[in-house]
Amino acid sequence: MTDNDSIDARVPIIICEDVTVSFGDFQALKGISARVYEQEVVVIFGPSGSGKSTFIRTINRLEEHDGGRIVVDGIELNDDVGNLEQIRSEIGMVFQQFNLFPHLSVMRNITLAPQKVRGVPKQEAEEQAMELLERVGIPEQAQKFPTQLSGGQQQRVAIARALAMKPKIMLFDEPTSALDPEMIKEVLDVMGELAHSGMTMMIVTHEMGFAREVADRFLFFDEGLVVEEGTPEQIFTNPKEDRTKLFLSQIL
Amino acid sequence: MIQAAIAAGAGLIVFYLVVKALDLDLGYGFLSGPAGFNFSNQWLTNYDSNDSRLGAYGVGILNTVRLVAIGIVMTTVLGVLAGIARLSDNWLVSRVAMVYVETIRNTPLLIQIVIWYTVVLLQLPRIAEAINVFDVFYLSNRALALPYVSTGGNFGPWLIIVVVGAVAAIVLRSWLRRREERAGGTQHATAWALALFAVVSVVTFFLTGTPLEPDTPSLEISEVGLLSIIGGLQVSPEFAAVLLGLVIYTGAFIAEIVRSGIQALPRGQDEAAAALGLSGYQRMTLIILPQALRVIIPPLTNQYLNLTKNSSLAVAIAYPEIIWVGKTMINNIGHAVPLFVLIFATYLSLSLAISVVMNTFNRRVQLAGR
Ligand SMILES: Nc1ncnc2c1ncn2[C@@H]1O[C@H](COP(=O)(O)OP(=O)(O)O)[C@@H](O)[C@H]1O
Numbered sequence: 212m213t214d215n216d217s218i219d220a221r222v223p224i225i226i227c228e229d230v231t232v233s234f235g236d237f238q239a240l241k242g243i244s245a246r247v248y249e250q251e252v253v254v255i256f257g258p259s260g261s262g263k264s265t266f267i268r269t270i271n272r273l274e275e276h277d278g279g280r281i282v283v284d285g286i287e288l289n290d291d292v293g294n295l296e297q298i299r300s301e302i303g304m305v306f307q308q309f310n311l312f313p314h315l316s317v318m319r320n321i322t323l324a325p326q327k328v329r330g331v332p333k334q335e336a337e338e339q340a341m342e343l344l345e346r347v348g349i350p351e352q353a354q355k356f357p358t359q360l361s362g363g364q365q366q367r368v369a370i371a372r373a374l375a376m377k378p379k380i381m382l383f384d385e386p387t388s389a390l391d392p393e394m395i396k397e398v399l400d401v402m403g404e405l406a407h408s409g410m411t412m413m414i415v416t417h418e419m420g421f422a423r424e425v426a427d428r429f430l431f432f433d434e435g436l437v438v439e440e441g442t443p444e445q446i447f448t449n450p451k452e453d454r455t456k457l458f459l460s461q462i463l
Numbered sequence: 464m465i466q467a468a469i470a471a472g473a474g475l476i477v478f479y480l481v482v483k484a485l486d487l488d489l490g491y492g493f494l495s496g497p498a499g500f501n502f503s504n505q506w507l508t509n510y511d512s513n514d515s516r517l518g519a520y521g522v523g524i525l526n527t528v529r530l531v532a533i534g535i536v537m538t539t540v541l542g543v544l545a546g547i548a549r550l551s552d553n554w555l556v557s558r559v560a561m562v563y564v565e566t567i568r569n570t571p572l573l574i575q576i577v578i579w580y581t582v583v584l585l586q587l588p589r590i591a592e593a594i595n596v597f598d599v600f601y602l603s604n605r606a607l608a609l610p611y612v613s614t615g616g617n618f619g620p621w622l623i624i625v626v627v628g629a630v631a632a633i634v635l636r637s638w639l640r641r642r643e644e645r646a647g648g649t650q651h652a653t654a655w656a657l658a659l660f661a662v663v664s665v666v667t668f669f670l671t672g673t674p675l676e677p678d679t680p681s682l683e684i685s686e687v688g689l690l691s692i693i694g695g696l697q698v699s700p701e702f703a704a705v706l707l708g709l710v711i712y713t714g715a716f717i718a719e720i721v722r723s724g725i726q727a728l729p730r731g732q733d734e735a736a737a738a739l740g741l742s743g744y745q746r747m748t749l750i751i752l753p754q755a756l757r758v759i760i761p762p763l764t765n766q767y768l769n770l771t772k773n774s775s776l777a778v779a780i781a782y783p784e785i786i787w788v789g790k791t792m793i794n795n796i797g798h799a800v801p802l803f804v805l806i807f808a809t810y811l812s813l814s815l816a817i818s819v820v821m822n823t824f825n826r827r828v829q830l831a832g833r
């Protein structure tokens with residue numbers, strides 16, 4: 212954690228200390244310690260099965276950790292956490308498979324949670340949804356149903372849906388991995404714009420070009436551990452660990 | 464369309480059979496004669512053995528219909544709860560649900576009904592030693608007496624007021640809902656609607672001079688020293704056994720339908736809803752069930768039809784539904800062919816009515832979204 216010493220004047224919005232997660236006998240996370248500061252963009256990369264998804268999912272407690280500590284926005288996640296819904300509503304999440312609600316229109320996908328969780332009036336929620344659809348570049352799709360959209364459009368709706376809750380943190384789990392190549396850029400552009408607007412983001416991705424542009428910091432995962440951590444500069448020009456070097460040489 | 468064609472075709476077959484029966488001088492004239500037997504189970508009727516056979520068959524229809532109607536409601540509640548329970552994170556809950564489903568759906572319904580009847584309900588004590596639960600339930604091998612209500616003189620007018628109150632409450636609720644959507648926050652629409660309904664029905668209840676009186680059963684000793692339970696809602700062990708059998712058996716199948724309907728959805732649906740901060744109840748009612756219903760309703764309709772047809776097994780323990788009535792008449796006076804045609808037509812009508820209702824519901828569910 213030496214890299215953080217220089218910036219520890221800032222407030223961490225996510226604190227993880229020695230977090231472990233197991234599925235039965237198999238330990239998927241073997242003690243992860245990491246901090247994310249406000250407005251920071253942290254990119255997580257590493258081989259398949261290294262625990263990237265598991266880690267990002269423990270941040271909003273889609274997976275429960277069995278050891279260590281996770282504090283999000285000042286609230287510790289544990290069995291006693293009474294208002295899990297409240298915490299989750301502060302954290303937006305974008306999935307590899309989009310996970311839009313197929314029985315609801317694009318508009319309703321976006322307005323549902325603000326209305327039901329936050330009690331936002333319908334008209335206000337719809338106006339805000341239109342603004343978000345414009346921001347992600349597909350206002351004309353509002354009345355369609357998810358299956359009528361392309362993958363790239365669906366993922367942009369999913370981003371708009373998460374943003375509609377005005378989250379403090381956005382989590383992305385391989386948001387472009389299920390997309391056809393020609394649609395990857397339209398989603399990365401939206402994410403890049405979001406990063407520049409000052410959103411705190413944790414992104415699992417293999418799009419290293421994009422990652423290098425937007426990331427403040429990289430975490431390299433392997434076998435349930437953070438093997439290396441550093442700025443884009445350090446990771447790309449001077450990786451310390453052999454495993455990082457090897458992995459980068461394979462994907463670049 | 465196909466439905467209408469099938470209904471028309473089935474109707475034609477029945478018509479043809481009826482005409483055939485009449486041609487063979489196997490007409491229905493005998494139905495106007497007195498039945499000569501009476502019912503241990505009656506509901507909404509006051510049948511006497513001197514009344515017509517047609518009337519007796521009518522009592523049989525009512526006995527079948529109440530069994531099916533109450534059975535469908537109860538089995539749906541049981542099945543949906545058991546299906547959700549099987550998916551529970553709680554080990555004990557899901558295990559209990561699994562044992563229920565697997566034991567019940569892998570044994571014959573007829574045997575289950577007979578067991579409920581002979582091993583459970585008939586083993587209850589005699590009336591003289593009826594199990595008394597809080598002075599409101601009396602359980603004996605002759606009847607299960609439950610607290611009920613009896614109606615007074617102003618029941619009709621009061622019922623009309625209550626219905627009007629219910630309509631007003633529904634209007635108020637949807638008005639508050641719309642305001643809620645416009646203004647945001649929560650207007651407690653359901654709470655206000657319930658309050659309106661409660662006030663209207665309670666106030667007019669007393670203004671009309673208490674049209675409903677609680678009717679709790681009690682144990683009485685007659686002059687000759689015989690004990691009997693009077694008052695309340697008296698459920699015969701036959702009805703209770705068949706109802707229990709049908710509800711529990713069909714519920715196990717419905718549980719599997721509900722479970723697989725929910726499991727057919729990608730996990731990501733629930734996770735995405737959870738990540739947005741929706742509560743477990745909201746996820747179930749807004750995201751999971753609306754999608755699962757599309758898969759659930761067609762096989763659920765089949766289960767309702769199965770329950771309807773399986774209600775005929777009641778004849779095994781002499782619960783007087785239509786098969787029992789028909790059988791008794793055939794034993795007395797013959798006329799088997801017209802009676803079986805009548806029974807056939809009755810089941811067909813019941814099944815078609817259920818299909819029509821369920822298909823209407825199904826169309827609405829399938830249309831919402833794509
Ligand atoms: N629900 C689960 N049950 C059992 N094992 C799991 C589950 N989720 C993930 N794993 C295992 O945990 C490890 C890490 O998975 P994951 O976090 O998805 O990796 P990554 O996202 O880096 O590819 C893998 O070995 C995977 O098989």
Ligand SMILES: [Mg+2]
Pocket residue numbers: 263264265385
């Ligand atoms: Mg993954």
